[in-house]
Amino acid sequence: MSARPYRIEAQPLVQRYARGWHCLGLASEYKDGKPHTLNIFGQRLAAFMDSQGRVNVVDGFCPHMGGDLSTGRVDGDTLVCPFHGWQWDGDGNCQSIPYCKRIPPKAKIGTWQTCEQNQLLFIWHDPEGNPPSEEVTIPRIDACFSGEWSDWVVDLMTIGTNCRELVDNISDMAHFATVHGAPVDYFANLFEGHKATQLLVGRSERLGDDELIALSTYFGPAYHITEMTGQSGGHPIHSILLNCHVPIDMNSFELRYGVMVKKVPGLSDEQNMEIARAYSKQAQAAFYEDVAIWDSKTRIDNPLLCEGDGPLYQMRDWYSQFYLDAADVRPSSTARKVVEIKVRDGGAPPPLRHVFEG
Template identity: 75%
Template structure:
């Protein structure tokens, strides 16, 4: 310090840690959007998990996903054609089945024994297509199956209204939101009165009670959200539009393109309001999609300029971010190496609005 009281020199602060990203993608089911969108008779290009894949529907309507490059001469199979149950290479006409095997070669009677490409496990649920990814090559266990949403099959609800956007950052930035209570008020203008997290096995659940001018007006907004695995996130929300209560189910799912970008799909089901036409109910669902889009862009504006930080400096009102990341790390760890503490049942509560807390056992186990 100088004689006149001014400070001199650089004062060290909290040291931010940001480790290099591991070249690995999460184990789990990843949503690829509406299943019917792949049943148009042509192959679809998938740039996911740092590689090129090809998706197509066979003659039964089952959607198959195989590695995207032909091992013969390297052509992009996703630019080929679908013939019956096979995907035909555009370069030399080799035909590849959904199981990854080469079924025929137009100019050769004998198919080489090594003629095989990787075939990916898929499933359909709630009218959505999912692909299973596991760095160890294990099949999907039954306990992580995507749960059925009854509203998807009810005439009392709208169909999915879904949109998609490209996010140029690592997908952990998105998943952090499940525990980041403080950002809702600052970024989204939705102050929180009550907030809780439950982590257990492959699921992470958030209960939020607060207010949102966009989604509930002057009324209370209640949102119960769960990640089923690392990348498929469903929220049941009760809000308000004018004097009408709105019951909606939100889809927030992502699939990594590479380590520094992911495709985000977001959508909504809205319970139809009696007295409104089908067109009016569809318009209401689409309006919710647009509001979700605006909210995601508010996050994107932050992600575009922030850095990745592995040791965030937290205060008591921030939410259990470290515990969430401990839960999330299980999907980047070999199955035999997952720590029991990472999948143990843990509940955390914050009550900044000092409201009467809900009965968490009833809410989380409903």
């Protein structure tokens, strides 16, 4: 008797966004003296820099008559509503009403915790309203503050699907060869606490025929850093890749993909920046190959896996912690798990394998 057709399951999406730090791109982009519109987490927010250089993020609509604060103007330490001129500071307090001396006691708007690290701006999201713990602090990348490395080159894309499709990639070994033309020789995942790490050794036509080594880590649900060694134009290239997303709503997200490269001795700053730009274009092209798949695939909660697939179910168990109240997170979701897929037979262990030991 033949087997029955496998039935794809997909539960309705729960209207909830992940707990964690989300990257809003280069911090410098928000320091131009103007308000910035943020359509994220299913709502309108407004970002602006105060006189101390701090970037503040507040709820985007004025509680007076609903004016869009992100289309107003910055005046010193306040954001001025374009509708009636009410002025709001970075702590959400109304500081002035141009036609009234008495400020209503209820004149308060919501604020969002931000931080800057690695030349990037981050916003904290927690459905329970709790502040971030020290253990989820964004780690410093020394290269971001070194003259031996280029500046970030960052591209922004809007993707029309749920962000889980993107995060699946951290464990989806098989798609690298099929979608990106990058055969994999070694692949492993490490899940522990709020971090998920991937070690990949393979080859890529885009980056030359030599071995490509990539060590990638999600720090929380949405901020992903890759240290990569490859080639470009015959030059050995050491690069750091930024892959971060912020949900717009349950069915779309902003994706920022950034690249910085270690400068090649003997090349000018402009030549090194050209290498960084070329790497960025290559990486963006690879993501659009994924987007083409996402645009036509269906959401599947019970993927039918085979022996050569990566640890997708373990990854989704890890990822689930960010969508639960902190008290409901299962210990199994954050416990240390190492899954190693040995594709290449024989030979020495790949570089960086030590990150999975102990």
